[in-house]
Amino acid sequence: MTDSPARTPGRRPGGPDTRGDILRAARESFAGKGFAGTSLRAVAREAGVDAALVHHYFESKDELFIESMALPVDPRQVAAVILGGPREELGRRIITTFLGVWESAEGQQRMKAVLRSVVTSDEVARMMREGITKMIMVPVAAVLDVPDARLRVSLVATQLLGLALTRYLVDLDPVATTPVPDLIDRIAPVIQHYLTA
Amino acid sequence: MTDSPARTPGRRPGGPDTRGDILRAARESFAGKGFAGTSLRAVAREAGVDAALVHHYFESKDELFIESMALPVDPRQVAAVILGGPREELGRRIITTFLGVWESAEGQQRMKAVLRSVVTSDEVARMMREGITKMIMVPVAAVLDVPDARLRVSLVATQLLGLALTRYLVDLDPVATTPVPDLIDRIAPVIQHYLTA
Known part of the structure; x- marks a missing residue:
């Protein structure tokens, strides 16, 4: 072939x-x-x-x-980074990786375009939904090994998408100007809670 | 006059x-x-x-x-409901009120239109940012009475906006199909944590 x-x-x-x-x-x-x-x-x-x-x-x-999908990162690599470490630090690895993509200048421009398209086009929303599900949510849910793993992972998705929307598109202060390490400290425990509490 | x-x-x-x-x-x-x-x-x-x-x-x-802003609810009433109860149940009142607006058929249509406009128009984003800040975030932050109250409240905004985006616009399962009481049970502790932990 x-x-x-x-x-x-x-x-x-x-x-x-x-x-x-x-x-x-x-x-x-x-x-x-x-x-x-x-x-x-x-x-x-x-x-x-x-x-x-x-x-x-x-x-x-x-x-x-x-x-x-024209993403700035390969979601399979993202999944590998998220899964490559201890379970009790999942929350921190997820938010750190997510902000790493969004905080790079090129990544931010492309992710903004993706997010705008997701919100305005049902077709792009469907693609993104399937992509996130297949390449990130399913592998992360698999390591959680609990019956409600998919719901837990999708709640994490709500927090991450909402952070991106609020910080980078709506520009809502003070979350739009809070330094990344502080954001990680605030949000990592919440993601960990959704996944393993 | x-x-x-x-x-x-x-x-x-x-x-x-x-x-x-x-x-x-x-x-x-x-x-x-x-x-x-x-x-x-x-x-x-x-x-x-x-x-x-x-x-x-x-x-x-x-x-x-x-x-x-053409909102389906008066944000001043929303603030009044949120503030009208014990501090240790703030998280539950906030997510319950928020989902109440989004789950009504008319409210959902109008909120979807608002959210789409926020994401695609800098002008609408600015209006919404100022509106949310003035009419909901500032009053809620005032009752928290801690130095980082505004950051805490804006983190709650990230969770709420992300839930709306993921459940109603992206339609990501299972969070798109989870019954409201279950969502409230999952998300209320997180909002409470952001505000008072």
Whole structure:
């Protein structure tokens, strides 16, 4: 499947923005049919390219999905950082990682755009919902190993999204100007409480 | 100032949508100049009506502000409910009141529109920030009577806005489908913690 796609006959070879064409088709499919309902083959067909070309640019459906969300970080790496440490410090690792992404200048611009799109587009909201669920919430819930793990993790999501909304978009003082270490000290215990109390 | 405005010469008398004209002018002024920078006299001038007419429709600048935000509830009533009970149940009263507004069908439609506008318009964000601060955060912070009261109250705002965003706009499960009493049980202790721990 990783042979040079130019050799495949009867399909358009990789043009200057083939990758962009694939991403556009993928975004449309993920938004309309969801993650499970999207196949690489159908994305290739929509983009007018051979399926091998999709594999050439994107290693897996996960990767295509992440790229099409245009996030500044790979949610699988985020999940790995969150899970790579003691359970009793989950809250601190989660809020530290989250603020790390938002506090970088480039990350903040991209995350703001993502958040604005989530709020104004049902399609983007659906993509983000599925992405967060599959790549972060499910792995974190798995290590909690309690029956209500998914609810606990989604309550954490409410706190994190609300912090981003209030600090970076609404600019509500004093939470918009509080130094990051202070915010971490205030919010880490709450996240820990949601997850393990 | 409350004389019949029709008697005032040289100004447009109350037309069919005078109230709407005043609200539009007020919204523009609150958004551009903020609450403190807005005077009823200037709003009247912008709307092309006599100042007495503004007083005829709106009792005070607070009321004009609340009406121009088009909220489904009066934030002063919300503050009164929140403050009308024992301090150790603040968390429960706050989340119960908040969900009460969002769970009514009409309230939810209007709050969704408000939240979408806050996220996409810097002007609406500014209005909402000033409105929340003045009418809810300042009174609640006053009863806490601790030096970091404003930060505590704004952390509560992050949790509440995030819950609204996640449950009603992003539709993230299971928090989108959890029954209200269960949500209250989970979130009330967190709000109480932010305020009084």
